[in-house]
Amino acid sequence: MRMMIAVLMSLATPVAAQDWKAQPGDTAFDPAALTERLSGQTLVFFDDGQSVFESNGQYQYTYGGGGTWYGHWEVTADSTFCVTFVTGVERCDRIVENDGRLVLQTKDGMRFPVREERAHQEADT
Template identity: 45%
Template sequence: MRILIALLFLAPPALADGFPMLSGDRALDRAEVNAMTSGGDVEFFEGGVSRYSVGGAYSYTYADEGGTAYGRFNVTPDGLICIDFRNGRSRCDRFVHSHGRLVMITESGDRYPIRP
């Protein structure tokens, strides 16, 4: 019985639109994501850079390889940023404020902090 009670208090990460969220995460809304992407480049701590262009063009330059992936992005009404890549792949990401830091979360739960 004690084990069952203990397990009830171990809450899994909350899911917002299928994205694993941690306690203290606050998802950016559409206006905040639009403002963030209107500045152009978003640099991640590992060194990669996402570039969001006004017309919806997107590119990601890898830190290690120096290669670049190209595509088009849009911001959904609930604040997701979805990218259709030229190679036929696509994905959506969620940006959150987490403990004073901006973080990108993938649907699989990978978290990528963004440089201020």
Template identity: 45%
Template sequence: MIRYFIALILFPATLFAQEWAPRDSDVLLDQATLDTRLRGETIVFFDNGESRFFEDGRYTYTYANAGGTGYGYFTIGNDSTICIEFVTGFSRCDLYVIDASGRLTIITTTGDRFPTLR
């Protein structure tokens, strides 16, 4: 019985221990480079969703096709990551890389890749 209890306690910890899996061809960005590239800018994804990084640390994601907007605040890590704390209490961190084609690509903790248009 104790073994099952310990396994249940440790299971969520393994979910949060996910590692990003960049490809060998991906280029990681240092904090200063990522900050310069994104602060005050908007990036557009292939589905026309838009991430906007305001100068003061605010963040919005506007879904394509009038799907609404999520609001939050971003912080840029020194390991090519950006973490966003949404006003709803949800938070996420993603890895931002330059892929082999030269595009800025966002990699989620589950390994999904989202290249940007610019």
């Protein structure tokens, strides 16, 4: 969990400057496919952390032990999405599929497989 906290608190570099380290079997998404795949979904990681990608662009990351970061998400290019948190911190990560499982990859090459994908129940506004 500490590793995920450190990852979330780090600042992202511009997407163009990123050198994503692909693993054998990684399949990237084009922007439209990644937007469709994430929109309205909750991704649950193996440490019980959860990323919520609301269809209106709102984003929440809740740590497995509690505590939530709020922000706004958008897909850029090269299977990458960026989140601007309410604190003003922005970070970009890459989502790939490998052997039927989504994997979140950080700019420094750390990989976090998704344990479960589920439709997010969005509140009526």
